[in-house]
Amino acid sequence: MSLDWLFAPCAQPAVEQTEAARAHQLQLTKPPGSLGQLEAIAIQLASLQRTAQPSVDRVWISVFAADHGVAEEGVSAFPQAVTGEMVRNFASGGAAISVLARSLDAWLEVVNLGTVNDPGEIAGVRRAIIAPSTANFCVGAAMTEAQLDAALEVGAQSVRAAQRAAIQLFIAGEMGIANTTSATALASALLDEPPSCLAGAGTGLDAAGIQHKVAVLERALALHANANSVLEQLRCLGGFEIVALVGAYVAAAQAGIPVLVDGFISTAAALAAATIQPEVRPWLLFAHRSKEHGHARLLIALQAEPLVDLGLRLGEASGAATVVPLLRLACALHNGMATFEQAGVSNAD
Incomplete structure (x- = not known):
């Protein structure tokens, strides 16, 4: 399969729409900048969607699930x-992201890339099985080319399916036991920082568990020290679902679809x-x-300012889904507020 x-x-954001949206914000009946990041969101979405009236009414959420050999x-x-088991729970509507997607009236796609405990054919789940699990990256590369x-x-x-549905915002989430270990290994390699600075509790490890995780990561990173390209780091240290996230983000930017990024693994x-x-x-x-x-360090590397801090660490795209109402409100304010001229309100000198 070619990676061409x-x-x-x-796609390129529309600079003219950026300037037009910024100028429009200055005419709305409020002090300039008083709506903070809500203004910035509306301006960014106007630029990415190439429209004077941005909207995120049509939202697509893909949750990629896969197992990891490093769980051993x-x-x-x-x-x-x-x-x-969680793949089945997503499809039956019982998971957090399932509830959030219903509340947002968003498309929810569940994609199984390979689980040790294979739930089989399930209505509402796309089977894209690569293998039951990646290999244990403490022993060898996580996956083949x-x-x-x-x-x-x-x-x-x-992303192509979302594009056919004329989606205005794409969200991707993940599920996979041990995938915070894989994401930490990847982050360590990308940032060239030791895993001791990045490793966290994941699904709920105590201090001793985190120390053990760091030791595992140090072994893996030493084994794959020669993985000096991003694709090789993904192959050696990644998970199927993490790699699917990468592919989705690139494809969304190519298609000109704005992406709302979730938490640590997605980042x-x-x-x-x-x-x-x-x-x-620019599309993120x-x-x-x-x-x-480790999430804060990844955000710094991407020069990203997240919208909220609620202490979340569930994954599944749940954090991103929780923020969609803020994006919708940002668009509503941008599109619906009166200008000073329309309202007959005096503007600042």
């Missing part, structure tokens, strides 16, 4: 069977995508500051 598509040009090292507080290519393509396929994938294709970065909005330890 991964390096195709990204005891780096998670939950058993690996949970991944497949063919598996890397396939996972990137799975993410791109989700690690966003950094990988923006490193592969720097033109991806960042939803929240995760409680997961």
Whole structure:
């Protein structure tokens, strides 16, 4: 499978719409800048959507699920069977993201890239099985080149489906026991920082568990020290669902679809995508500051200011979904407020 598509040009934000939206904000009946990030969101969305009236009424959420061989090292507080069980829970409507998607009237796509505990064919789940799990990256590379290519393509396929549905905002989430370990390994490699500065509790590890995770990560990073390109780091240290996130982010930027990025794992994938294709970065909005330890460092690397800090660390795209109402309000204010002239209100000198 060719990866030529991964390096195709990204769409360009509309500079003229940026300036027009900024000028419009200055005419609304409020002191300039008084709505803070809500103003910035509306301006960014106007630029990305190439319209004077931005909107995020049509939202697509893809949740990618996959298992990780590094779970063999005891780096998670939950058993690996949970991944497949959660795929079923997503589809049946019982997971947090399922509830949030219903509340937002958003499309929810669940994608199974391979779980040890395979739930089989389930209505509402796209089966894109690559393998039951990645390999344990403490022993060898997490995946083959063919598996890397396939996972990137799975993410791109989700964006193409969203594009056919004329989506205005794309959100991607993940599920996979031990995937905070994989994301931390990837973040350490991308940032060239030790895992001790980035590793967190994940699904609920105590201090001893975090120390063990750091030791596992140090072994893995030493083994793959020669992985000196982003794609090779993804192949050696990533998970199928994390790689699918990378593919989705690149494909969304190429398609000109704004992306709302979730928490730690999604942001690690966003950094990988923006490193592969720097033109991806303008298409990314960042939803929240995760409680997961390494997230703040990833946000700094991406020069990203998240919209909220609610102490979330669930994943599944739940943090991003929670922020969608803020984006909708930002658009409503931009589109619906009166200008000083319309309202007959005196403007500042």
